[in-house]
Amino acid sequence: MGTVPKPGEAVIKIQAAALNHRDVWILKALYPGIVEGSILAADGVGTLVHSGSSSLKVGQRVLLPPSVGWESDPRAPDSNRYGALGMLPLPGTLADTVNIDGKEIFPCPEHLSTPEAAAIPLAGLTAFRAVFTKSEIQKDQHVLVTGVGGGVALFALQFAVAAGANVYATSSSEEKIKLAVSLGAKGGVNYKDPDAIYNLNKLLGNNQLSAVVDGSGGELFDHYLGLMKRGGIITQYGQTASRKGVTFTMKSVMKHVDLRASTMGSRVEFKQMIKFIEKHKIKPIVSHVFNGLTQENMDKAISVLDAGQQAGKVVIEIDETPRSSKL
Amino acid sequence: MGTVPKPGEAVIKIQAAALNHRDVWILKALYPGIVEGSILAADGVGTLVHSGSSSLKVGQRVLLPPSVGWESDPRAPDSNRYGALGMLPLPGTLADTVNIDGKEIFPCPEHLSTPEAAAIPLAGLTAFRAVFTKSEIQKDQHVLVTGVGGGVALFALQFAVAAGANVYATSSSEEKIKLAVSLGAKGGVNYKDPDAIYNLNKLLGNNQLSAVVDGSGGELFDHYLGLMKRGGIITQYGQTASRKGVTFTMKSVMKHVDLRASTMGSRVEFKQMIKFIEKHKIKPIVSHVFNGLTQENMDKAISVLDAGQQAGKVVIEIDETPRSSKL
Known part of the structure; x- marks a missing residue:
């Protein structure tokens, strides 16, 4: 032993x-x-x-x-x-x-x-770095977390909510969208719905996304840019729904929207995350x-x-x- | 008048x-x-x-x-x-x-x-923001500037050299590569040469690229990642050689390599650039x-x-x- x-x-x-x-x-x-x-x-x-x-x-x-x-x-x-x-x-x-x-x-x-x-540990740290270090998510911003249900996505949602951001979620399951809302999300859309982007746009009202935290690179990926502010940040911590990667276009360049990469995090980030979880009593x-x-x-x-x-x-x-x- | x-x-x-x-x-x-x-x-x-x-x-x-x-x-x-x-x-x-x-x-x-x-003004500001604000280029780093000959690329090369980075260049013209070397580049490769990436790797020796500043998204684009350090940054200020955009893969995610967008810059960056040009007597x-x-x-x-x-x-x-x- x-x-x-x-x-x-x-x-x-x-x-x-x-x-x-x-x-x-x-x-x-x-x-x-x-x-x-x-x-x-x-x-x-x-x-x-x-x-x-x-x-x-x-x-x-x-x-x-x-x-x-x-x-x-x-x-x-x-x-x-x-x-x-x-x-x-x-x-x-x-x-x-x-x-x-x-x-x-x-x-x-x-x-x-x-x-x-x-x-x-792993999901929390990955989410913490993706949300704060890479996506630079701040209070009052409007942000999207995709594929809630996954461990990283749920932590990302909880961290962004605790930081005071307005968080929207996607999932293929109505149950998981309900869970996201119960955790503080402003709303969510089913990414299998052909109207998903239209619905998300409606949820956003006159607001634009400052950040997207994504682990899949799924079918909706190319549509996020149209919902984003100039200078927004998309962070990917995985590409589970995209074997060939995702596309970064001239529209992103003109809109100053970065596509950032993240996986796990440093010991400093781990320590900051534990403190953040304690402070906000995140479960x-x-x-x-x-x-x-x-x-x-x-x-x-x-x-x-x-x-x-x-x-x-x-x-x-x-x-x-x-x-x-x-x- | x-x-x-x-x-x-x-x-x-x-x-x-x-x-x-x-x-x-x-x-x-x-x-x-x-x-x-x-x-x-x-x-x-x-x-x-x-x-x-x-x-x-x-x-x-x-x-x-x-x-x-x-x-x-x-x-x-x-x-x-x-x-x-x-x-x-x-x-x-x-x-x-x-x-x-x-x-x-x-x-x-x-x-x-x-x-x-x-x-x-336009080329200098675009280069300054791409090199410093977005690519975070620093002294002693090894960095690649593609398509030297273009106004932005030449400024990017001069700024990165003045900042103390080791700069490598690509061009389709031997004359322009010579110009880049005369401006302080460590070397350059012809991107039309089938051995361009092999040659660039040889120029780098045991070093890896911390940043790539690119305005084209050309054929070599997908090969830069293999020459980069973990945590490197690719900044695009244009996609003149790629109508459909460039690809961001799971390999980038695992390597923490961001793909960042940039075009022109702010008044603060313009002022910093003029100061930088004055300080380093850049021509x-x-x-x-x-x-x-x-x-x-x-x-x-x-x-x-x-x-x-x-x-x-x-x-x-x-x-x-x-x-x-x-x-």
Whole structure:
């Protein structure tokens, strides 16, 4: 149950882990750079059993970062040691314990349940960087978050709402649009509706979008520009609905609209995000919780993600039986 | 010869004007929003004959801005009065005199000849914003400027060199690559050469590009990403070689490489640019000078631009005969 910590390493007894699409791709061997023997999952919350170089105390509840080796550069990872948890040489959180450099862990906000806390790291960090560092979203702006239902999109929605922006959402599910509205969105449209852009324009009234946070590059993508202000920003953290990429046109150039790229974030951004979640008492949206790290639970959890049935994060609570989910 | 100035308006006796591709498109009625009766050209230098709201003195040599109504917003034009010179309701500089709000004019750097000064406004401002505000180019970075020979590209090259960056260039002409190297570029490649990217990679050695400043979206565009650092920035100020736009892929997302849009700039950026040109004693590259605002000179100047024969700006010195080049 866990290896002996190296100098400086903290040891965390995992209470819960959350899954990401990334884990599904790794299981399907579709993820680049995959290493056999990796332990899955980048998201974890647990109890500190050995402090290492951390100033936190044994017994304290801590959040693990989804990646390590990216200190502070706002543009991109600033070291070659950069990597995400859930792939060797780094540990995965679907395990009883994780050893990690003590400086990488942070106290877990107290208002969160264990599954809520586990939901945060990867999706929360990706959303935080996409919303603030890249899209520069501010109070009173009108902004669009696409594909709510996904973990990153829901965090992006919650963060933008908490920052005082007027947020609009898209989804293929009326349920998920209702969820978005219940979280503070001004409204949403079904992207499968042929009138989606017309409806979105109507929702906006006389306002124009300052930012779009998008993870898909789906069919509506080319229409966002027409709804945007001069100088707006589109940030993409993925392209799940576009194998060939998206198009950047002369109209974007004339309108000063940037197309920005984002994935995960730095340790500085992770720290800012935890503070922001604490300040605004944000409750992450947990879709499914499976209790116990069993093969059956893993199969169920992966199939939920694979079918896109979730609205929010899929969490595995780790039971007391020593084991881990290895490739 | 000129209209009576409105309150606050300064009157400038034009000494020289420069042409841009924009003027060729306006003449061909290919430019959006064109208004009959407009006087051509956005670039001008002249002598102040009436100060209006300006604190500059009659007789002083002043630079006209290429556009008005954009004060300071780093993201995009911040007023609906925003427009470029050379199209009604704004004046054009291919005239004996121009009336313009006194706050829009600036003293002309003393180290410049009249044609050099006329070459600056539109191309210089576009390049300055693309290089610094949008591409965030800094000392010691390795950066690519494409299509040197164009006015914007040559300014971008000179500004990036003056800022201490290592600049590489592309062109279809060996002469223009030589010109780029004479201006401080580390080297350049012919974009028509099938080995252009291989050669550029060789020039870079172990270095990677932090930024690309591009006005074409040409055939090589998709290959720049492979030569770039994580977190790099591609800025486009035009897409002259790509009618359908350029592609932004998942590889860009994973590499945190933004695709940014830029055209012209604010009054604040114009002022910073003039200061930068003064500080670094930058000499704009003038390709052709035609003496006198005659139909014959206009025809020659337009045909040079239309054929892309220029390396730098095409300037018309205004003679003493009162006339203007109206549509």
